Amino acid sequence: MKYDYVILGAGSAGCTMASRLSEDPTKSVLLLEAGPDYPDFESYPDDLKFGYDQTASAIDAPHNWSFQGNTTPLATEPMPVPRGRVVGGSSAINGQVLLRGVPEDYDAWAALGNDQWGFTSVLPYLRKLESDMDFGADDFHNSEGFIPVRRFAKETWLPAQQAFYNAARTAGFPDDPDMNHPESGGVGPIPMNNPNGVRMSTSLTFLGAARHRLNLTVKANVIVHRVLFDGNRAIGAQVESGGETFTVEGEDIILCSGAIASPQILMLSGVGPRETLDKFGIPIVQDTPGVGQNLRDHPNIRVPIEVKEDFPLNPQDPRTQVMASSFSSPISGDPLEAEGIRFTCILELAYGKGHLTITSTDPNVQPELNYNYFADDPRDLARMREAVRLCVGFVDHPDYANIVKEIIEPTQGDLESDDALDNWLMRTVSTSQHISGTCKMGPDNDPMAVVDQQCRIKGLENLRVIDASVMPDCIRANTNCTTIMIAERMADIIKGA
Ligand SMILES: Cc1cc2nc3c(=O)[nH]c(=O)nc-3n(C[C@H](O)[C@H](O)[C@H](O)COP(=O)(O)OP(=O)(O)OC[C@H]3O[C@@H](n4cnc5c(N)ncnc54)[C@H](O)[C@@H]3O)c2cc1C
Known part of the structure; x- marks a missing residue:
């Protein structure tokens, strides 16, 4: 079956995209996720539900990819890098801080050549995603969005x-x-998205409101291996489910696998730095040197x-x-x-940058993560x-x-x-869990830019990356709110296209 939209990865961005794109009943949406799905609140596991302790992101916890990364030459142990592996993605295991970047962060994106992503352009979407339980609706806040935000009273x-x-x-x-x-x-x-201690992931919020739609199909426990192309046009993805390999097809392929897996899947699909693809014998679809570079974190x-x-x-x-x-x-x-x-x-606006790269053609082998702090x-x-x-x-x-x-x-x-x-x-030194920027958005005169301002991979057709990896630079805040904002805005852009 061919879908209008195939969304690869059901995290902060993926669940937001699936919810918003399926608002149009004439469009079919397929949402694929490597981890399990808990579609109703009653079956939702306690480690995901209750966010005051960090059991969900502990090493080898059931919904954690439990990656490892390199920090500095003086570190004696690899650094644990948690990422959510479940419908809801990292929003389902995170610390629930729902903090926006400062206006200068988005204006800095604009100054880098992304003039449609300055603060005044993104503010309507920072508002749209939230329901602020303390400030209600005003010029800067909203009371009707999917993500509830509250602060602890003094x-x-x-x-x-x-x-x-x-x-x-x-x-x-x-x-x-x-x-x-x-x-x-x-x-x-700090603004938090955990009223009564419940971590309000994008699974419980955005996706929860859309699950009844017959034009939305959510498939869990499906591992994306690579995006498939006809020339420079993305036509689908090769995925694994229950030990079998399947091909899914779509008019629009939207990669939402996060700032580690999205660049990894691109490289496995033949889109990345030529020398890396050559090294692993991956047929080149496009030499895109910025894939996996510009690794930003706090x-x-x-x-x-x-x-x-x-x-x-x-x-x-x-x-x-x-x-x-x-x-x-x-x-x-x-x-x-x-x-x-x-x-x-x-350190909210670090000068240093890292990079990531594949070390294998096996999608189950994590990329090498060099944070370079x-x-x-x-x-x-x-x-x-x-x-x-x-x-x-x-x-x-x-x-x-x-x-x-x-x-x-x-x-x-x-x-x-x-x-x-x-x-x-x-x-x-360790991670603040805010990896971002590894498929950065940028103008045509930036050779390391991967996507344009509509999150389309430059030089290719029908393929977008929409998640934390497209941030040109990491905002001076935790990254969940801004990632959801990007997805909210991109859903409107795609629906209007
Ligand atoms: C422990 C922790 C604490 C954090 N605390 C905060 C916080 O308090 N506040 C805040 O704002 N931010 C926080 N963050 C960061 C924030 O949650 C992330 O930046 C945000 O969730 C990223 O969203 P995303 O959509 O880019 O990726 P994700 O939400 O990680 O989604 C990617 C999805 O793709 C899936 N996927 C990956 N590879 C494949 C594949 N091959 N096939 C199929 N599916 C795949 C993953 O399983 C996942 O569900 C935290 C993160 C972590 C890990």
Whole structure:
């Protein structure tokens, strides 16, 4: 059977696209996903449903691809890279922060040659996707979108979160009641898409509203191997289901497999850097050197703190309310055993870039992920040093007196000099889970641009990439909101085409 739209990958972008494109009853939509599907709330597993602990993204958790990546030459272990493998994708296992980029982020995309993606162009879609439970409908917010957004009310902040807020205010940060406002800045409650602690993935929201449609077919446990072409025209995909190989056909093929798998599938399909395709004997459809390059993320440093014996900790409490996090360790021990609190320092606009590449023609073998943190520009390390020293200073605030026993890391030795601290940062840096940019959007005079402003792969027909990989640069925010925004906007563009 031939569909109007074949969507490959049912994550943040894929579920949004499937929901919006199937609003037109004259169009048939096929949504394919490698992981399982839980179509109703009752059957939805607890690890996906309840987002306060991070069981869903622990290594080898059932809905996690559990990839690994390289960080810096000083790291002794590969870095765990979680990604959602389930209908809902990474939105089904993520931290539920629903934060927009700042206006300058989208304006920077426009300045790079993507003039249709500046802030005023994307704002209607940042509004469209949300239902803001605190601010309702105004110039910047909406009350009728699929994703519910709320902030923890001040009176519900846990003591460590309140202490962080007070320490930051004392250090000069202004109060910031709405971080999704274009003039936001300072310290305040983070917008979250988890009312009552339920992680509202794109499966529960966008797709949930569309599942009854007869023109929408959702198929889970289907692994996409490659896109099929007739010349330079995409005509379908080769996929595997239940151990059998199938060909699906579509008028429009839309790759929504995320910033790791979308460039991987492109390379396996013959679209990528010529030398990579030659190396693995993949017949070349098009030499597209930017596929897998421009790997953007936010370097992430954790400052764990041991708390006083009598300080109450409950791993099932919300871990993110303001900017401090309380944590337990589902990865290295009993998920119910609380260990302490931690500061998380996130470098929002890193100068350094990484890259990814295939190491095999087997779609089940993950690409090599080189995050390349702190490599390209000394300002990345300098800003991270500043953030860590700021957090270490925060614990001297009187509000932490009854909470903090000692900072576990960095040690006094690590803090003694910039060189020592750099060494610790290089050893411990990790991902903020915001990989993006690996099939970047850009103008024709940018040889590394992969897609145009309509997310079409340049030089090919009937093939788009719509997910976190098309961001020209990572926004200064967590990436779920912006990924959904891109899909919301692209659905309108495609429907109007
Ligand atoms: C642990 C974690 C915490 C995060 N926390 C936050 C947060 O708090 N706030 C925030 O804004 N962002 C957060 N993010 C990031 C955010 O969730 C992602 O940027 C966003 O979900 C990416 O959407 P996507 O559509 O590009 O990819 P995904 O949502 O990852 O979707 C890709 C889909 O394609 C499927 N797929 C991949 N390969 C194949 C194949 N070969 N065949 C078939 N299907 C395939 C995958 O299984 C997946 O369902 C977090 C991410 C993780 C992993």
